[in-house]
Amino acid sequence: MTDPSRDESAPLTRRQARESSRPASGPVLPADAARDVDGSDGDAAHTPIRAESAVPWDDAVFRDVGAGAPTAARTEPATLAETAALTAQEPAPSGPEAASLEDLFVPENTVDAKQRRGGGRGCLVTSIILLVILGGIVGGGFYLWNTYGPVIQEKLGWDGPNDYPAGEATGEAIITIEEGDGGEVISQTLYEAGVTLNSDSFYEHLIGRESIPTFYPGVYRLQKQMTSEAVVTALEDPATRLENSVALREGLTVEATLEAAAAGLDMPIEELEKAAEDPSAFGVDADSLEGWLFPANYTFDPETGAEDVIRAMVDRTRESLAEAGVPEGEEQRILTIASIIQREGGSADFGKVARVILNRLDPEISDTDGLLQMDSTAQFGYWMTHPDVPEQTTAFSTQEQLDDPNPWNTYVHAGLPAGPIANAGDEAIAAAMNPETGDWQYFVTVDFETGETLFAATYGEQQQNEAKLHAWCDAHPGHAGCGG
Structure with a gap:
């Protein structure tokens, strides 16, 4: 928006307003990124790998997982289980050195079917395992799991793979590395495009490499179901980078x-x-x-x-x-609804979000007097009218944003905002034209990692759902969606 009375020294666009504080453009993930340690005599403090360029790694801290908190001691055992646990703590009689939990999994300590039928050593190993598990539950399960959990998971196959097997790559996937993307963002992008098995597959692979490759912003043609190492090779190959292309x-x-x-x-x-x-x-x-x-x-x-x-x-x-069958003359209205759907919900919930919007706009059933009360509109409007303010990254709006009288703020103005707040894809546009059937008037995402969203017909139900969101944020301090 242009103001004739504006000081000529003020930025003319939001881009120009932020240009002076923006780092110079450059590559992603420099090859010589260093890992700093604290230099003390004890364990080294793990610090994130940081890039020197304009496309840095996301900040991350790698912490060692220690034992659980110690349990308060009892004067006398209250149960047979506790008696067994206390007895286990007494000094063992002299004799051969006790085997560790890892020793139970070596070939010479495993039994075949004949040994199991005959009892003997097979029963002994089984009994030891059961006693270890029982003792862990009663007297220190957290410590045992933190110490031996990875061994158990690996032996029993509980941890699962973190990468596709080699040779399964198929089809085509177009991904974009944008200016400012860090390692975790790129890893998530690859996962969402079907390139890697898990959202952290590529990131964990990079952490384990001796050197960090350099990735440049651009559009890349990859395949689905690739190994992380194959992705590294492809991203370093100039042939996979599409020239004169943009993926929005x-x-x-x-x-x-x-x-x-x-x-x-x-x-x-x-x-x-x-x-x-x-x-x-x-x-x-x-x-x-x-x-x-x-x-x-x-x-x-x-x-x-x-x-x-x-x-x-x-x-x-x-x-x-x-x-989508949008009638002539309804394009701007449908795009406005679709843009809210796109910013507010996951694709699986687009139809429900569309119904919430239409229910709130219906004067016959609306509980909010026609106020959509969508945070995405309040944040967009505030961002549009305050060009020096960075775009919102958290799901929670500030009171200043909610009270700002800009024409996009649906907490202040009833009905739809002044226009679309973002671009919308095919699915969101289709949902705006074909909402699901329901009486919902509220919704809230209660898990920012899985995208789980709960819908409610009454404000009382909504308050209960909001409590789940706050509990999730309490359990995930520092998460970007919670304002961390």
């Missing part, structure tokens, strides 16, 4: 979209911003192109101009609207 994910604002396009296409962002200034040039009847730059993978000829880039994104949005 769902939920991006116009500003973030133009920045990604400029980086991927090696095009001056000023050219893209100028091309996007006039929505009417693309047949869009709105004050901005917010919500109209569709999230997809684009590849352009090197000579393609900025206006053609913007037009391709707008045209792709029209294709999605047509496929």
Whole structure:
């Protein structure tokens, strides 16, 4: 938004407002990233690997898992189990040295079927295992599990693989490494694209390598079900990096979209911003192109101009609207609803989130007098009208954001916000047109790692669900979604 009375020294755009504090562009994950230790005589303090460039690793702290808290001693045992536990603590009679738990798993201490049928040593080993487990539960299970848990998990196969086997790679997956992405972000991106087995597979693999490779921002063509080492090799191969391409994910604002396009296409962002200034040039009847730059993978000829880039994104949005059956004249309204759905819920819950929005807009059944009360709209509006404020990363809004009277704040203004708050994908647009059936008027995500979201028809139920979210945040201090 432009203010004629504004001081000429003030930034003209949000991008320019933050440009002075933004680090210089550069590669991701430098090869010589160092691991610092505290230099003391005791155990080294593990500190995160940090990049020297503009695309650093996410901060992470690796902590040793110690034994559980000691149990308060009793004067007299209260149960037979406790008596057994106390007896086990008495000094053992002299004799051969006791075997460790690892010794129970070596080949000479295992038994075959014939030995089990005949009793003897097989029964002895089984009895020892049962006694160890029982003693651990009664007198120090936490300590035993922390000490021997990895051995047990490995022997019994409980830990599971953290990587796909070699030779299973198939199909195609397009991923984007954006400016500012760190190791954990890249690992999550690979997992979401179906490239790696777990969300931490790639990250854990990098931690275990002797040297950290250098990754550059860009769009890469990989395969699904790759090993992490194969991913490293592919990302270092210039042939996998797509030139003149940009992959736009769902939920991006116009500003973030133009920045990604400029980086991927090696095009001056000023050219893209100028091309996007006039929505009417693309047949869009709105004050901005917010919500109209569709999230997809684009590849352009090197000579393609900025206006053609913007037009391709707008045209792709029209294709999605047509496929969803959006009536003429309803495009802006549906894109506004879809943008809230995209920012508020996971894809599995899009239909329910859409129903919540429509129920709150219905004066016959709304419990909120038509107020959508969506944090995503309050945060977006505050971010739009306060250009020096960083974009929101936590799920919790500040009171200042909730009270700000900007036209997108649905805590202040009834009905839909002034326009879309982000770009929406095919699924969110389809959900806006075809919401699920239900009486829900509230929802809250109670687990930011799994995305589990609970829906409620009454505010009393919502309060109970919110308590679960706060309990989860208490159990996960420092998580970004909780404001850490």
